[in-house]
Amino acid sequence: MEHIISLLVENKFGVLSRVAGLFSARGYNVDSLSVGPTVDPSMSLITISTRGDDQVLEQITKQLNKLIDVIKVVDLTEKEYVERETALIKIHTRAEDRAEVFRIIEIFRARIVDSTPTTYTVEITGDAKKVEAFINQLRPLGIKELVRSGRIAIARDDAKAAAGDQKRRQTVVEAK
Amino acid sequence: MKLTGAEIFVESLKREGVKTVFGLPGGVVLKIFDVLYGDKDLDFVLVRHEQAAIHMAEAYARATGKVGVALVTSGPGATNTVTGLVNANMDSCPIVVFTGQVSTNLLGNDAFQEADIVGISRSCTKHNFLVKDVTDLATTVKEAFYLAASGRPGPVLVDIPKDVSMASAEFHYPDKVYIRSYNPTYDGNKWQIKQAAEAMLRAERPILYVGGGVINANGSDELLALAELLNIPVTMTLMGLGAFPGTHPLSLGMLGMHGSHATNMAVHHCDLLIAVGSRFDDRVTGKISEFVPHAKIIHVDIDPASIRKNIHVDIPIVGDSKSVLHDLLEQARALLGGKRREGRTPWLAQIAQWQSERPLTYKADPKVIKPQFVIDMIYRRTRGEAIISSDVGQHQMWTAQFYKFIHPRTWLNSGGLGTMGYGFPAALGAQRAFPDKPVVCITGDGSFQMNLQELATAMAYDLPVKVAIINNGYHGMVRQWQQMFYQGRYSASRLEGGPDYVKLAEAYGAVGLRATEPHEVEEVLEEAFAVRKLVLMDFQVDPFENCYPMVPSGGAINQMIYEDPPAAGDGRSQPQHETKESNLPA
Ligand SMILES: Cc1ncc(C[n+]2csc(CCOP(=O)(O)OP(=O)(O)O)c2C)c(N)n1
Ligand SMILES: [Mg+2]
Numbered sequence: 001m002e003h004i005i006s007l008l009v010e011n012k013f014g015v016l017s018r019v020a021g022l023f024s025a026r027g028y029n030v031d032s033l034s035v036g037p038t039v040d041p042s043m044s045l046i047t048i049s050t051r052g053d054d055q056v057l058e059q060i061t062k063q064l065n066k067l068i069d070v071i072k073v074v075d076l077t078e079k080e081y082v083e084r085e086t087a088l089i090k091i092h093t094r095a096e097d098r099a100e101v102f103r104i105i106e107i108f109r110a111r112i113v114d115s116t117p118t119t120y121t122v123e124i125t126g127d128a129k130k131v132e133a134f135i136n137q138l139r140p141l142g143i144k145e146l147v148r149s150g151r152i153a154i155a156r157d158d159a160k161a162a163a164g165d166q167k168r169r170q171t172v173v174e175a176k
Numbered sequence: 177m178k179l180t181g182a183e184i185f186v187e188s189l190k191r192e193g194v195k196t197v198f199g200l201p202g203g204v205v206l207k208i209f210d211v212l213y214g215d216k217d218l219d220f221v222l223v224r225h226e227q228a229a230i231h232m233a234e235a236y237a238r239a240t241g242k243v244g245v246a247l248v249t250s251g252p253g254a255t256n257t258v259t260g261l262v263n264a265n266m267d268s269c270p271i272v273v274f275t276g277q278v279s280t281n282l283l284g285n286d287a288f289q290e291a292d293i294v295g296i297s298r299s300c301t302k303h304n305f306l307v308k309d310v311t312d313l314a315t316t317v318k319e320a321f322y323l324a325a326s327g328r329p330g331p332v333l334v335d336i337p338k339d340v341s342m343a344s345a346e347f348h349y350p351d352k353v354y355i356r357s358y359n360p361t362y363d364g365n366k367w368q369i370k371q372a373a374e375a376m377l378r379a380e381r382p383i384l385y386v387g388g389g390v391i392n393a394n395g396s397d398e399l400l401a402l403a404e405l406l407n408i409p410v411t412m413t414l415m416g417l418g419a420f421p422g423t424h425p426l427s428l429g430m431l432g433m434h435g436s437h438a439t440n441m442a443v444h445h446c447d448l449l450i451a452v453g454s455r456f457d458d459r460v461t462g463k464i465s466e467f468v469p470h471a472k473i474i475h476v477d478i479d480p481a482s483i484r485k486n487i488h489v490d491i492p493i494v495g496d497s498k499s500v501l502h503d504l505l506e507q508a509r510a511l512l513g514g515k516r517r518e519g520r521t522p523w524l525a526q527i528a529q530w531q532s533e534r535p536l537t538y539k540a541d542p543k544v545i546k547p548q549f550v551i552d553m554i555y556r557r558t559r560g561e562a563i564i565s566s567d568v569g570q571h572q573m574w575t576a577q578f579y580k581f582i583h584p585r586t587w588l589n590s591g592g593l594g595t596m597g598y599g600f601p602a603a604l605g606a607q608r609a610f611p612d613k614p615v616v617c618i619t620g621d622g623s624f625q626m627n628l629q630e631l632a633t634a635m636a637y638d639l640p641v642k643v644a645i646i647n648n649g650y651h652g653m654v655r656q657w658q659q660m661f662y663q664g665r666y667s668a669s670r671l672e673g674g675p676d677y678v679k680l681a682e683a684y685g686a687v688g689l690r691a692t693e694p695h696e697v698e699e700v701l702e703e704a705f706a707v708r709k710l711v712l713m714d715f716q717v718d719p720f721e722n723c724y725p726m727v728p729s730g731g732a733i734n735q736m737i738y739e740d741p742p743a744a745g746d747g748r749s750q751p752q753h754e755t756k757e758s759n760l761p762a
Contacts, residue, residue: 010357013306018298025299055484062481068303068323071357 002031003057004083004153007046007064008038008072015069019046022067028052028060032085034150043071047152049128076153083153086125087135088113092142093120101141108134119144181310181341182207185274186215188317191349194245195219196236196608198229202249203289204338205276221608221637223601224629226253230260230331231598231627232605233271235588239563239606241394243324244271250278251289254335255296259595261331262300266592267415268392270329272320279339280308294335302330310343318353327360328479329392360478364495364503372450372474372491373507379448379472381523382408385431385460386497388415388591389453389477391584395498396420399452402505406517409527411439413454414576415591422560422580428527429536429580432460433727434573437736438530440727443468444734445526452476453497456486457592458729466732476500534725534738536577545694547571547646547717551578553697554616554644557705562614563606565589567599567623569653570723571646575618577723597626600643604630607639614642614705621647621671631684634710642704643712645677648719656722660737681712690714 009015016035023030031049038045050060057075064073076083093101093115105112105122108130114121124134128151135146179187185208189197196219201209212220223229226248233244248257254275264271278287294306303323305316313336320332376382390399396419403410403426410420411428420427428439435443443449449471454460456475461467464487475482475489476497483492493500508517538548551574558564560582566572566589581587588606590598603617624645634641646652654669681688687709691700697715704711725736 014294014298017295021299059481059485066479066481068355068358 001053001057001077002049002051003075003077004081004151005048005050005061005064006074006076006153006155007048007070009044009046010069010071011037011042011044012069015044016046018067018069019048019064022063023048023050026059026063028056032148032150034152036152047150049151074155076155080156080158081153082156083127083151084125085128085131085151086123086149087131088147089122089124089135089138089143090119090145091122091138092118092144097141101138104134104137108137110134177347178344179347180207180211180344181313181336182211184310184313184345184347185317185336185341186211186218187347188314188349189245190217192317192321193242196221197245197247198223198232198236198605199247199274200224200226200229200249200253202251202253202276204250204278205247205336205341207338207341208247208276208336219608220247221633223633225627226256227259227597228601228604228627228630228633230257230264230271230273231595231601232608233273234260234264234267234269235565235602235605236609237270238391238588238602239585240609241585243321244269244605245274246271247274248276249289250276250293251291253289254291254293257293257333258296258300259593259597261297261333263590263593263595263598264331265300265302267590268329268388269331270324271331272317272324273331273333275333275335276341277306277335277337280337281339283337293333297333300331301333302328304333304335306335307337307340310340310345313340313345314347314349315353318350319355322353323355323358327358328389328482361480361494362478362496362499364476364493364500366503368491368493369500369503369507372476372493373504373511375448375472375474375491376406376408376450376504376508377511377517379446380520381446381526382406382448382450383428383443383446384408384410384420384450384452385413385443385454386410386416386419386452387413387454388419390416390419390497390501391453393453393478393497393499394584395453395496395501396584398498398501398505400424402501402508404516405505405508405512407520407524408450409442409524411435411443413457413460413591414589416454417576417589418581418584418587419453421582423582430576432457432733433462433729434577434723434725435727435733436531436536436577437534437725437738438527440725440733440736441530442527444732446471448472448474450474450476452501453478455482458486461486462727462729462731462733462735538721540694541718542694544718545691545697545715547648547715547721548574548578549694550644550646550691550697550715550717551575551618553701554618555579557701558614558616560586562586562616563588563603563610565599565602565606565615565617565619567617567619568594568596569620569623569651570648570656570721571618571620571623571652573653573723574646579618596620596623598623600624600627600641601630601633603641603643604634604637604639607641608637611639615640617641617643619643619645620652621645621649622651628680631680631686631710631712635684635686640708640710643710645712645714647677647714647716648721650719652719652721653723659720659722660726660728677712677714681710684710686710686712688712688714690716692716
């Protein structure tokens with residue numbers, strides 16, 4: 001199953017390679033990865049999407065927790081969350097395809113951020129499924145270049161979570 | 177007052193209570209070595225190869241319970257430490273390794289003797305640091321010692337660039353460090369402990385399966401009290417030997433690939449397995465899907481990631497072995513109301529029957545020295561009161577089988593990594609910590625040659641280790657597998673080319689002794705133990721003796737091979753086993 005793991009880490013040199021090294025050494029999948037600063041400049045947030053059964057995920061979270069520079073590990077898939085990804089797509093635009101391109105952009109609420117006589121650069125933001133679907137629609141028209149940001153995600157604050165009714169793994173993970 | 181980085185470094189070690197440092201100098205650490213020059217408080221042991229320094233530091237830590245320390249130069253000095261780091265990491269041993277580094281302005285430039293040791297050692301240390309500013313040095317040293325020794329212990333590496341050791345700063349050594357992302361759990365969950373204690377009382381056929389974690393946590397007293405109170409037999413992993421007295425009626429010795437018949441059968445048939453500070457290594461469990469088929473499992477470990485890594489656990493308890501064993505003992509005492517748990521007679525009798533069915537033994541021979549006989553004689557002479565180190569191979573397994581360890585921290589061995597070359601430097605590291613204790617290195621002719629340059633270190637520091645070379649002329653364990661699974665095609669396992677160990681010893685000014693016949697074994701040991709000097713004993717043993725019982729890798733542990741099959745012809749012509757090596761991970 002697919003999981004999005006949110007990792008709060010020390011903003012120190014080498015931390016990303018510790019995390020990436022752990023995934024490669026133990027043979028875990030990384031489908032996407034994104035890193036950015038947090039409100040607190042001493043910490044960074046790494047969002048990793050990965051796959052595996054419950055046992056693998058339990059190991060991934062435990063092994064991540066074991067890294068000294070990892071402050072907190074949350075498997076967002078265990079709760080309600082919002083996710084987003086951005087893609088920038090450069091497509092060939094032959095005159096006869098333009099109407100089709102506009103139609104697709106309209107449907108997906110994407111937008112054109114740059115254009116030349118032969119290409120459009122389109123930006124789309126949404127959850128991974130939407131981005132994927134959009135790319136698939138454009139594919140027959142000829143994608144010249146594709147850049148994806150990697151998924152980012154944030155937990156929803158819901159009453160249930162606030163009442164502490166969380167699944168066991170989260171409590172174990174967060175207990176660290 | 178300002179101190180140089182080099183002075184800060186040395187002062188910091190003293191504040192940590194460090195007495196002994198193992199290592200070897202080089203260009204970028206000269207400033208530090210200059211501070212060590214003439215220092216009366218720190219004992220520096222100059223090795224002949226950096227790998228040995230790390231094994232020595234590890235053994236020092238294992239034998240004393242304190243953190244072991246090594247100091248080496250950049251580049252090749254640093255890369256030579258890698259095997260030792262992986263070894264200490266796999267066996268959870270607290271050491272701090274300091275490496276010199278090129279100056280910060282040269283970092284990343286492929287400068288002379290630059291190696292990215294922080295990158296290289298990331299996956300084989302518990303944590304590592306590059307100190308970029310002299311003002312961070314003292315705190316980093318403090319953190320390194322704290323991380324190495326706390327939680328699940330392990331190696332920590334600190335890389336110190338040359339300019340950092342040359343620069344100056346005010347010296348403040350912190351009393352405490354707090355690392356916000358690191359809070360190991362020491363006390364087990366009370367509710368889980370209660371569940372576990374009840375399960376232990378209820379069980380009819382329980383087994384305690386303990387590992388090196390109990391020794392790391394100094395939990396042997398609690399273990400002994402608990403096992404006796406509840407009448408539970410105790411089996412130990414290779415790393416756990418010494419955690420429970422091998423001479424105790426409840427001791428089952430080592431389990432797993434070369435565990436005894438009774439031990440493996442008892443584990444296989446138990447209804448409750450209580451794992452403490454052990455991690456279900458494949459050498460222990462054999463085929464995991466057939467391991468303890470009738471048992472519920474309790475797993476006590478300080479590392480949450482060890483729990484449910486290899487096997488499903490019914491009652492997980494994250495915590496320090498000593499603390500959890502103590503709490504289990506209290507719970508059990510309360511539940512029993514001051515009595516002992518009786519009524520285990522059928523289970524203990526069953527185990528005794530397995531023991532008499534196939535005792536752990538060997539066939540002595542009047543003409544050839546059996547390797548087990550040598551180990552038996554060493555045991556009889558030292559009675560579990562020596563510190564024993566060993567290497568990797570048949571001799572190691574025979575030592576684990578036939579030497580009865582009675583105290584924790586008297587057995588030094590490379591378990592997780594299986595590093596040939598560990599044994600001799602390990603013996604030296606322990607001897608440096610305990611100059612007056614008997615220290616014996618039981619090694620193989622292959623393994624000893626992987627770090628024999630340390631003979632000079634032993635002589636230079638007057639370390640009177642007794643080295644017993646179980647000389648079978650082979651990489652014996654490799655030869656055994658080739659005999660059993662590769663039709664006796666002894667590819668690259670024969671060790672030719674010497675050396676003459678007696679002459680080798682003499683070349684270093686040590687004592688060299690040799691036994692080629694069984695009656696000489698006693699004499700050689702007598703002589704070796706009579707002198708307070710480094711002694712090399714060359715025991716020329718039966719080259720074709722095999723180590724049994726054996727669970728073929730990937731097999732279930734109740735399916736053991738007990739002896740060579742009936743030999744064809746002259747008795748030595750490569751007897752064949754039916755068993756094939758399984759495709760399962762070896
Ligand atoms: C550094 C290293 N290289 C290779 C091996 C693989 N290996 C395991 S046992 C063994 C043979 C050991 O020979 P020896 O020390 O003579 O011991 P014996 O089995 O003969 O008692 C080898 C080569 C290892 N464990 N470590
Ligand atoms: Mg040998």
